[in-house]
Amino acid sequence: MELFHKMISAALNISEKQVSNTLNLLKDGATIPFISRYRKEATGGLDEVQVENIKTQYDKLCEIVKRKETILTTINEQGKLTAELQKRIEGTWDTTELEDIYLPYKPKRKTRAETARQKGLEPLAMVLMLQRENNLDAKAATFVKGDVKDVEDALKGARDIIAEQVNEDERARNAIRNQFNRQAIISAKVVKGKEEEAAKYRDYFDFSEPLKRCTSHRLLAIRRAEAEGLLKVSITPDDEECIERLERQFVRSNNECARQVAEAVQDSYKRLLKPSIETEFAAMTKEKADEEAIRVFAENLRQLLLAPPLGQKRVLGIDPGFRTGCKVVCMDAQGNLLHNENIYPHPPVDKKKEAAAKLRKMVEAYQIDAIAIGNGTASRETEFFVTTQQFDRPLQVFVVSEQGASIYSASKIARDEFPEYDVTVRGAVSIGRRLMDPLAELVKIDPKSIGVGQYQHDVDQTKLKKALDQTVENCVNLVGVNLNTASSHLLTYISGLGPQLAQNIVNYRAENGAFDSRKALMKVPRMGAKAFEQCAGFLRIPQAKNPLDNTAVHPESYCIVEQMAKDMKCSVAELITNKELRSKINVSAYVTPTVGMPTLQDIMQELEKPGRDPRQTIKAFEFDKNVRTINDLREGMILPGIVGNITNFGAFVDIGIKENGLVHLSQLAERFVSDPTEVVSIHQQVMVKVMSVDNERKRIQLTMIGVEQS
Secondary structure (H helix, E strand, O other), X not given: OHHHHHHHHHHHOOOHXXXXXXXXXXXXXXXXXXXXXXXXXXXXXXXXXXXXXXXXXXXXXXHHHHHHHHHHHHHHHOOOOOHHHHHHHHHOOOHHHHHHHHHHHOXXXXXXXXXXXXXXXXXXXXXXXXXXXXXHHHHHHOOOOOOOOOHHHHHXXXXXXXXXXXXXXXXXXXXXXXXXXXXXXXXXXXOOOOXXXXXHHHHHOEEEEEHHHOOHHHHHHHHHHHHOXXXXXXXXXXXXXXXXXXXXXXXXXXXXXXXXXXXXXXXXXXXXXXXXXXXXXXXXXXHHHHHHHHHHHHHHHHHHHOOOOOXXXXXXXXXXXXXXXXXXXEEOOOOOEEEEEEEOOOOOOOOHHHHHHHHHHHHHHOOOOEEEXXXXXXXXXXXXXXXXXXOOOOOXXXXXXXXXXXXXHOOHHHHHHOOOOOXXXXXXXXXXXXXXXXXXXXXXXXHHHOOOOOOOOOOOHHHHHHHHHHHHHHHHHHHOEEOOOOOHHHHHOOOOOOHHHHHHHHHHHHHXXXXXXXXXXXXXXXXXXXXXXXXXXXXXXXXXXXXXHHOOOOHHHHHHHHHHHHHOOOOHHHHHHOHHHHHOOXXXXXXXXXXXXXXXXXXXXXXXXXXXXXXXXXXXXXXXXXXXXXXXXXXXXXXXXEEEEEEOOEEEEEOOOOOOEEEEHHHOOOOOOOOHHHOOOOOOEEEEEEEEEEOOOOEEEEEOOOOOOO
16 A cells, blocks of 8 residues: 555655545545545645546556456466566556566467467477577478478468567567657558548548657547548558567577578567557557547536526526527526426517517516527527517626537436426526526536537547546535535535435425525435535535535534634624624634644635635627628638637637637637647637638638737
8 A cells, every 4th residue: 555655646746645645535435525625634735636636546556456466367377477477567567568478478369379389389489589400491391290281381380489479578569669659650541432421531531640749639530530431540660670670689690590580570570569569559549639638528518617607697598499489488596497488589480579579578577687598590590689679677698508408408307307398498498597507507417418528429438427527526516506406416416425315405405495504414314424524515505594504614614613703702603794803813823733724724715705606707798790600701800709619729619600610729829829728718708810711611710819809
């Protein structure tokens, strides 16, 4: 265990003590959000990402231990496990080196070398490798018996054995690895006859570039096309140089034996070594590309989940449409559905006056504060129709992303919430609720369906799910949730709660009414002390008797605040509302062996802004009224837009038409930008200039260089 702590410490540049304390907390059942928020003294203030990295490294080391056990058992069963070999296996923590050591002992399906050994040709292979025999034909002739037909057959079998030995030689494998590392080229060619089908991959029809320069998005695009049978892909170094390096290692004379070894080396490289190392590099580069794509996706998801909420306002949600009309829903400040109906302001039905009257009536009857319009089909037309109406009150109008709304509306969660309504009503509710609280609504949708990923169907699905689930959990716990209004689905992501406990909380709330204190959580069936410790600090009760129940102050620290209030001769509520009283507190006086300055500083921040939402304030936005389709675009136009998705190569911006425009990495700023998130974030409002429009391919190139940002 101490060895693991040392290794993780070195890999992550985090002290051994921090690593050790973090792993002990994880072992005791603490969650990542809880550790990073409430155990800063133990971890030295590590954030969620660092705690997650420690856990990931530890899990990897445990996997290596399991693999070593399997390898040692297998070699031991063959009776080939020496003390030296065991020491080597136990001493390595490099998975590539471990597999290289194991390769000669790995059970194989029947190979050409194995067939040759069964024919009794291994001694001849040894003679060839010694490269001292001067009358090779005569020597080989002594092996012509049984299944060995003639001298050439004997030599061929011996070469097969040598080829396998070369392939399993660690030094040889590392030499070829080094060549791949330094000079491998990845090439792609379109499969003959598939040119039309592969049109969207035309950039890769005759593609070649150094593997180390191939970006993750290009690699994933190439691999996707290969999987679809549209491209042939290869990774190859300089073959001649590779063979030369192997020959320098294995060919040590200038006689017939040496020529046989040289022939075996060439065969080994082409038939065994090169394909094996190519597969290794294909897997390794794919893994790296996956990690990069998953990182981008997780960061985009984090930004999307932490998008500014409108808050508890009465919202009218519209799912726009032409032929089928616009589905309209009215909701109260808690997001409960009060009313729904259809209006038909657009062709072919075109009942504008009736639609306008209905809309005005709903706004008035349900005292609507804001309108949310989905950004799909008929969005711009519906926005124009709504903003040209006269209402009895000032209204904010927002265009909201519909991505994933259809997934939600057909899901079990939506059916459970609205069993008596169809998918169109549920979709409109989702659009309205996304405006009120994006986080609470988006957690109900599989993150892969939210539309902020890059090649999400091509990456390792297990790793993707793990990263996205962790991102959702971190975001939910960063914001905290209202214990009395949160859905069971939202509660599931709270530290220490799973689906069962979350449902138990909702059931308890339904039977007993709203929670009046965090302490009351202990009455929920199956809520033990450990689960309470993990979840309590992330749950808020706005109207609680104890004002600390609506803050991120953990119940285990209430006694500290109560002592502060006592020392200031005031109540906890007064301490929260009176800045002057708080300024008189000598924080360091409350340090104890278990409570240090990090916790005390967090408490003081909470008392200053109790229950503060870390998210920004939402801003109204309007697209250019003169741009409705791609045909309205002209080069040089400067337009307002919203960043909809971020990839390694740039940002996709919604400019109010069906097609999103791309601001390439090189067009985000006048300076060099390596990561688009340095400049832009999801849902950011930006000004862009149209560089070019490709109507045939529906591609729009945009720039932010030289465009003033408001």
